[in-house]
Amino acid sequence: MTGVRERIEERAATVAVIGVGYVGLPLACHFTKAGFRVVGFDIDEDRMKSLQRGDSYIDDIDDKRLERALDNDFVPTSDPEKLSEADVFIVAVPTGIQEGEPDMEAIRQASQTIAEHAPDREILYVCSSTVFPGAADEIVRPALQAGGRRPGEDTLVAVVPERINPGGRYEFEDIPLIVGADSDLERTAAQKLFNAVTVGTAPVTSTKAAEMAKTLENTYRMVNIALVNELARHAEEVDVDIWEVINAAGTKPFGFQEFYPGPGVGGHCIPVDPQFLTWLGRREGDPLRLVEQANVINETMPAHVVDQVETGLGARGVPIDDASIVVLGLTYKPNVSDIRNSPAMAICENLCAKNATLTAIDPYVDSTTLANDQIEPENEIDRDLIADADITLLLVDHDVFEYDALEDAPFVFDAQNALPTETAMPVLRLGDGESLSNAHSRPASSATSSTTFQS
Ligand SMILES: NC(=O)c1ccc[n+]([C@@H]2O[C@H](COP(=O)([O-])OP(=O)(O)OC[C@H]3O[C@@H](n4cnc5c(N)ncnc54)[C@H](O)[C@@H]3O)[C@@H](O)[C@H]2O)c1
Known part of the structure; x- marks a missing residue:
């Protein structure tokens, strides 16, 4: 042989x-x-x-x-x-x-x-x-x-x-x-x-070098996402649009790679693999402080989104436990059916715990795979449902979503910068300080059905 x-x-x-x-x-x-x-x-x-x-x-x-x-x-x-x-x-x-x-x-x-x-x-x-x-x-x-x-x-x-x-x-x-x-x-x-x-x-x-290279790849991604998530929250405080800032920085032909903020990191790799390193660092008595902190920042993003939604609704006189909310997207990233560690799921669970009435829309997710029976995803965006909801949360930017169906939405939270910046309906954008102050100060009655929305 x-x-x-x-x-x-x-x-x-x-x-x-x-x-x-x-x-x-x-x-x-x-x-x-x-x-x-x-x-x-x-x-x-x-x-x-x-x-x-x-x-x-x-x-x-x-x-x-x-x-x-x-x-x-x-x-x-x-x-x-x-x-x-x-x-x-x-x-x-x-x-x-x-x-x-x-x-x-x-x-x-x-x-x-x-x-x-x-x-x-x-x-x-x-x-x-x-x-x-x-x-x-x-x-x-x-x-x-x-x-x-x-x-x-x-x-x-x-x-x-x-x-x-x-x-x-x-x-x-x-x-x-x-x-x-x-x-x-x-x-x-x-x-x-x-x-x-x-x-x-x-x-x-060595096998160890290959193992470490893989954890470096995913830790690099996780830490950079944490950086833009932290700056997105800072931008909200200082009335700057983080998306504009990142795109501007991205025009530099070297030394900068664009990462974008979001409602948190999910899936089976990015939230998990860096913890192999942090565990090892602690075991060896040499904690990896930057990586540990980056993890914490990403983990708090779903709660931050819920806070922003609650504040935005509060400014419009709608208490969270009386709110009807439509959620677009449940998976951990676009165009897949994987919900493992999905920040969108964490946001939904948090909103359910606050007694909000929730309807989720995700054509990729079969309700039988969900542990939480309060979340039963619909397949398609229903315009009437969105028009009647107090707020629509755009959490995952699936290619199949057609956002002109949001034209009659009274209020939208866009966690993915998926909507155009100019819309007639009030849009709260994650990391966009200006949109937050506008949406928080704008009375609910200013939402209009004759929008100039463009998809
Ligand atoms: N999913 C990704 O995108 C991705 C990318 C790169 C690396 N990884 C890594 O690859 C590994 C596998 O991930 P996955 O997403 O394919 O997982 P998965 O859950 O989709 O598949 C793993 C399969 O292994 C089976 N299994 C469990 N224990 C077993 C055993 N003792 N013997 C035989 N089969 C067993 C499970 O039944 C399951 O079908 C993980 O370490 C993950 O971090 C995943």
Whole structure:
């Protein structure tokens, strides 16, 4: 039997993807497309049955694409015995934060399952989940060893953090991937594998460096968003429009990258991964104060939006517990169905707790997936509903929303700068001090139905 590198080169290697979700399913499809046989293993039997039927549950993979993968030897399964057929194991299971500590339990379990079921020959283990710097050393290698594998010898170990952006404009194959491993042998094996499906790989000399590079990417984004969120709140105090300020600063051709404020950060990465670093900083007795503080600023944004809405309604004589509110968008970002850590959901829950009457509109969200039964999203914007509501909150700028449907809205809060600056209806814009003072001082009766609204 040849080594795993040769089997990868000859496309004779079977690739097992462990955890077939937002990250794992696209990976499985790309490897089948590149000519590898792929086993997709997931502990969620319903998900695997759905894939076997040809029903995708991931926005970025439609049923046609899944069908092509199934035709090309993609085998979704919940049977760990099938892992004995694989040469390469790519782990894409969930990771998270529980009470301030990294939750790496799924990584440990997946590593243990691989050790128990992998064939007795050289294999390649790749961690594509986002983990804290040092997780391969502290969790992966010990779990493999406990299962009788010899990391660095019969089990090559690499960390190749996933960089996809669901709903975003970059295709998987156009994004280079960082490949970290502690030896040349392990690194070149992983590079050969990922060079088959992506535009290129960026090697680093340890698994820890790759883990840290991934957490740096998401921390950079989180900290910069916190910076503009903090400045947005300052702009509200000093009567400046932060959106105008950012666009002006963005004309500088170097040294500045535009980030925009919003109602908070959500999803499974930006609010979570930087906490791997802050936890590590505290554990090592060297707290990362900037990152800690940035997290706090973003976490307080949903409550800030609720405060602004309450103040705006109060200025119009509508107490929050008597207010009828329409919310546009529940997901954590536009054009996806993912509501994990969504600031829009946090805002809705906060408003429900204040006894406001709420109607949410989000064509991407199925009410059965929501824990809060007070929020039952409608699919389409209803003009009459908006005209009758005391305020409409624009929280997520889905492409399918047509904002001329807001023409008759008596009052709008725009958290995304999605509406034109000149509208006849009063619009409170997050981070726009001028809009706040206008909306707060403008009597409710000045809302007019003959608007000059342009979408
Ligand atoms: N979603 C993204 O956009 C994105 C982008 C980059 C990185 N990541 C990272 O990738 C990892 C996976 O994220 P995701 O969004 O794909 O998660 P997900 O929840 O969509 O999918 C994970 C899958 O793993 C399965 N699973 C859990 N434990 C398992 C086990 N022991 N064995 C086999 N399967 C198991 C779950 O049933 C689920 O289907 C996380 O670390 C995440 O931070 C996610």
